[in-house]
Amino acid sequence: MSVRFIDEFRDGTLAGKLASGIAAAADPGRAYHLMEFCGGHTHAIFRYGVQDLLPQNVRLIHGPGCPVCVLPIPRVAHALQLASEHGVILCTYGDMLRVPGPELRTLLKAKARGADIRMVWSCLDALKIAQANPKREVVFFAIGFETTTPPTAVALSQAKALRLTNFSVHCNHVLTPPAIMGLLATEEHRSGAVPLDGFIGPAHVSAVIGSRAFEPFAERHRRPVVIAGFEPLDVMQSILMLIRQLNDGRAEVENEYTRVVSREGNVKAQAMMAEVFEVREAFEWRGLGDLPLSALKLREEYAAFDAERRFALRHEHVADNKACECPDILRGLKQPADCKLFATICTPENPIGSCMVSSEGACAAWYTYGRTRERRLAAV
Amino acid sequence: MNQIKRRYPRPLDLRQGRIDLGHGSGGRAMAQLIEELFEAQFDNPMLSQRNDQACFPVQAGRMVMTTDGFVISPLFFPGGDIGSLAVHGTINDVAMAGARPLYLACGMILEEGFPLADLRRIVASMAGAAKDAGVPIVTGDTKVVERGKGDGIFITTTGVGVVPDGVNIGADRARPGDAVLLSGSIGDHGTAVLSKRESLSFETEIVSDSAALHGLVAEMVAIVPGIHVMRDPTRGGLAALLNEIAVESGVGIIVRESAIPVVPAVQGACELLGLDPLYVANEGKLCAFCAPEDAERLLAVMSGHPLGRNAAIIGEVIEDDRSFVQMRTTLGGSRIVDWLAGEQLPRIC
Numbered sequence: 166m167s168v169r170f171i172d173e174f175r176d177g178t179l180a181g182k183l184a185s186g187i188a189a190a191a192d193p194g195r196a197y198h199l200m201e202f203c204g205g206h207t208h209a210i211f212r213y214g215v216q217d218l219l220p221q222n223v224r225l226i227h228g229p230g231c232p233v234c235v236l237p238i239p240r241v242a243h244a245l246q247l248a249s250e251h252g253v254i255l256c257t258y259g260d261m262l263r264v265p266g267p268e269l270r271t272l273l274k275a276k277a278r279g280a281d282i283r284m285v286w287s288c289l290d291a292l293k294i295a296q297a298n299p300k301r302e303v304v305f306f307a308i309g310f311e312t313t314t315p316p317t318a319v320a321l322s323q324a325k326a327l328r329l330t331n332f333s334v335h336c337n338h339v340l341t342p343p344a345i346m347g348l349l350a351t352e353e354h355r356s357g358a359v360p361l362d363g364f365i366g367p368a369h370v371s372a373v374i375g376s377r378a379f380e381p382f383a384e385r386h387r388r389p390v391v392i393a394g395f396e397p398l399d400v401m402q403s404i405l406m407l408i409r410q411l412n413d414g415r416a417e418v419e420n421e422y423t424r425v426v427s428r429e430g431n432v433k434a435q436a437m438m439a440e441v442f443e444v445r446e447a448f449e450w451r452g453l454g455d456l457p458l459s460a461l462k463l464r465e466e467y468a469a470f471d472a473e474r475r476f477a478l479r480h481e482h483v484a485d486n487k488a489c490e491c492p493d494i495l496r497g498l499k500q501p502a503d504c505k506l507f508a509t510i511c512t513p514e515n516p517i518g519s520c521m522v523s524s525e526g527a528c529a530a531w532y533t534y535g536r537t538r539e540r541r542l543a544a545v
Numbered sequence: 546m547n548q549i550k551r552r553y554p555r556p557l558d559l560r561q562g563r564i565d566l567g568h569g570s571g572g573r574a575m576a577q578l579i580e581e582l583f584e585a586q587f588d589n590p591m592l593s594q595r596n597d598q599a600c601f602p603v604q605a606g607r608m609v610m611t612t613d614g615f616v617i618s619p620l621f622f623p624g625g626d627i628g629s630l631a632v633h634g635t636i637n638d639v640a641m642a643g644a645r646p647l648y649l650a651c652g653m654i655l656e657e658g659f660p661l662a663d664l665r666r667i668v669a670s671m672a673g674a675a676k677d678a679g680v681p682i683v684t685g686d687t688k689v690v691e692r693g694k695g696d697g698i699f700i701t702t703t704g705v706g707v708v709p710d711g712v713n714i715g716a717d718r719a720r721p722g723d724a725v726l727l728s729g730s731i732g733d734h735g736t737a738v739l740s741k742r743e744s745l746s747f748e749t750e751i752v753s754d755s756a757a758l759h760g761l762v763a764e765m766v767a768i769v770p771g772i773h774v775m776r777d778p779t780r781g782g783l784a785a786l787l788n789e790i791a792v793e794s795g796v797g798i799i800v801r802e803s804a805i806p807v808v809p810a811v812q813g814a815c816e817l818l819g820l821d822p823l824y825v826a827n828e829g830k831l832c833a834f835c836a837p838e839d840a841e842r843l844l845a846v847m848s849g850h851p852l853g854r855n856a857a858i859i860g861e862v863i864e865d866d867r868s869f870v871q872m873r874t875t876l877g878g879s880r881i882v883d884w885l886a887g888e889q890l891p892r893i894c
Contacts, residue, residue: 177803180876212821214878397876513883534880536869 174396204231204525211534213397227527241266242481248280256291257306288320295332335472343459366392375430452495491518562661569689586672591683599683624753628670640759644706656695719794724840735825756829774834797865
C-alpha cells in the first residue's frame with residue numbers, strides 16, 4: 166500500500182476546497198441532519214476533526230454501526246457462559262473483550278479468572294487453534310456486519326471440509342440495511358421530532374453487499390444515501406453530495422466510493438455467505454430492540470458447527486444502567502455529552518454503556534477525540 | 546580461557562545446550578554459566594572481581610538511578626533483540642534526566658529449557674550495545690525458573706548516571722509557550738516487532754529504532770542546559786508521553802500532525818493493522834520541551850546528530866487546566882490526543 170495514496174485522502178488543501186464547496190452548497194435557510202451509519206466513519210470524523218470544517222447548520226449524527234455497541238447483553242452473557250462454564254477456548258475479536266455483560270462482567274475479567282479466551286485477528290486463526298487443540302472445544306464468537314461475515318463463512322466451510330468436530334461458531338453477524346430501516350421506524354424519527362435527512366452509507370459493508378442493497382431503503386423512506394470511503398475526504402465529499410441531493414429534492418443512492426464499491430458488490434462473497442448462513446426472523450439490537458430480518462444464523466447443513474445448538478446456553482437479561490443513554494445515542498436522539506454518565510463514571514477504561522467500549526462507538530470517539538468541542542456543539 | 550577450561554571438565558555447549566535448573570542453583574553449573582558467558586562477554590574489571598556488588602567512587606553533584614524490565618516477544622526482531630533493547634532502554638531512561646550514564650546492572654530470569662545459543666546471542670548483543678555506548682555492565686544476577694513459569698527470558702537492567710551542573714529536567718517543568726521537539730520518526734520499533742509476530746507476520750523493511758540516546762542528549766544539554774522536559778516515547782508512544790507531561794506540568798499541549806515524522810512503511814503497516822502511530826512504541830527517539838527562544842538552537846543541534854537527523858518542532862505548550870493534548874490534523878480540523886485506552890497490544894518492550 167502506498168502511503169502517498171493514503172495522504173491524498175487526508176490533504177488539508179483539498180479538505181479546505183471541499184469545505185468551501187460544502188459551505189457554498191449548504192442553504193443557510195435550513196439545517197442538514199446527516200447520519201453516518203458506520204462506526205468507521207464516526208472514528209474518521211472525530212480523528213480528523215471533520216466537524217470543524219463544516220458550517221454550523223450541517224450536523225453529523227452518529228449511527229449504530231459498531232458491532233459491539235449493538236450487541237445485546239444476553240449475547241454477551243452467552244460469551245461469558247461459554248468461556249467460564251463450558252470450558253471452551255473462546256476466540257473473538259479484541260473489541261469484544263471489554264464489552265460489559267451482566268453485572269458489568271467482561272470477557273477480559275473472565276480471562277483474568279482463568280477462562281481460556283484468545284483474541285484473534287480473523288476467524289481463520291480460530292480454526293487453526295481448533296486444529297492445534299483437537300481435544301478442546303473451540304468456539305469463535307462471531308460479531309460484525311456484512312464485512313466480517315464472509316471470513317466466518319469461509320472458516321465454516323473449511324471446518325466442514327476438514328470434518329472438524331471441535332470447532333463451532335456463535336453467530337452474531339448482523340445486517341446493515343434492516344438496521345437503517347429499523348432506525349427510521351422509531352417513533353421520534355417517524356414523527357420527524359428528531360430529523361434525519363440523509364445517510365452516509367457504509368464503506369466496507371457496501372463493498373460486500375453492493376450499493377444496490379440500499380436502493381429499496383432510499384425509495385421507500387425518501388432519504389438520500391451516499392456510500393462513502395473511510396478517509397476524511399471521502400466523508401466530506403459524501404456530505405457535499407448529500408447536501409446537493411437534499412437541495413434538489415432527490416433521494417437516491419449515490420456512490421462516492423467507486424474505487425472499491427460497485428452496484429452489485431462482491432458476488433462471490435455474497436454466494437459464500439448464502440451457502441453458510443440464513444436470515445434470522447428477528448434479532449435484538451442494543452438500543453433498537455428486536456428488528457425483523459436483521460441478522461444471520463447458521464443454516465441447517467452447518468448445525469453441527471453452531472455453538473448455540475451445541476451448548477446449553479441460558480438467556481440472561483439484565484437491564485442497562487438506567488442513567489445510560491446508549492439506546493438514545495445509538496438512535497441519534499441524543500449526543501454523548503447529553504448523558505450524565507459520560508466522562509464521569511463511564512470512560513473507555515471503565516465503560517458502562519456499549520457505545521464507550523469500541524473505538525468506533527460514538528461515546529468512545531467523542532471521549533477520545535472530541536471532548537474539547539462539548540460546549541461548542543451543545544448550541545447546535 | 547585456559548584457566549576456565551581447567552576448572553570445568555567440559556565447556557558450556559553453546560550450540561545445542563539448554564538452560565536447566567542447575568544453572569540457577571548457585572552451584573558449579575551457575576558459576577560456569579557466569580564465567581563462560583556473562584563475564585566473557587561483558588568483560589570489564591568491576592564484574593571480574595566477582596563480588597556480589599560493583600564498587601565505584603562517587604562524584605560530587607546529582608546522580609540518577611533507574612530500572613526497567615524487558616519482556617518483549619519475539620526476542621529477536623529487525624533492528625535489535627531483547628539484549629540490545631535492555632541496554633538502550635535503561636541508558637535512555639538515565640539520559641532523559643540530561644544525565645551521563647555511568648554503569649549498568651543486569652538481572653536475568655531464564656526459563657528452564659531456554660537454548661544456550663539464543664542466550665549467547667542475546668548476551669553478545671547486550672555486550673556489544675554496552676560497549677558501543679561506553680557504559681559497562683558491572684554487576685548482575687541470574688535466576689532460572691521452571692519450564693512454563695517464564696517466557697524464555699526476562700531481563701531487568703538498572704542504570705546510574707550523573708547530571709551535569711546547571712541541568713534540571715523534570716516532567717513537571719513544561720510551561721505555557723514552551724516548544725515541543727521530537728528527535729525523529731515515530732512508530733518504527735512497535736511496528737517492526739509486530740511484523741515478526743507469529744499471528745501477524747508481514748513482510749516489511751521496517752527496522753526498530755532501538756538506540757542509546759545519551760550521546761545526543763549530551764550535545765543537547767551542552768548547547769541548551771535549560772531544557773525543561775525530556776522523555777523517550779516508549780510504551781504508549783508519543784501520545785502517552787504528551788499526556789504524562791501535560792498532567793505532570795498542569796498544562797495543555799497542541800501538536801501539528803503534519804510536523805510529526807512517520808516513515809511511509811510504518812504508516813502503511815499501521816493502516817493495515819488499524820493502529821495509530823501516535824500510540825506505537827519507540828526505543829530510540831526523544832521528545833524535549835524548552836523555552837521558545839531556545840527552540841531553534843536546540844533543533845539545530847539535534848538535527849546535526851545522527852540520531853536526530855529528522856528532528857522537528859512539533860508543537861507547543863498552552864495554558865489548559867484540563868491538561869488536554871490536542872492535535873491540528875492534516876485535514877485542518879482539531880482533535881484530542883487521548884491516553885491509550887486498554888488496547889490489546891501485545892508485549893513490545
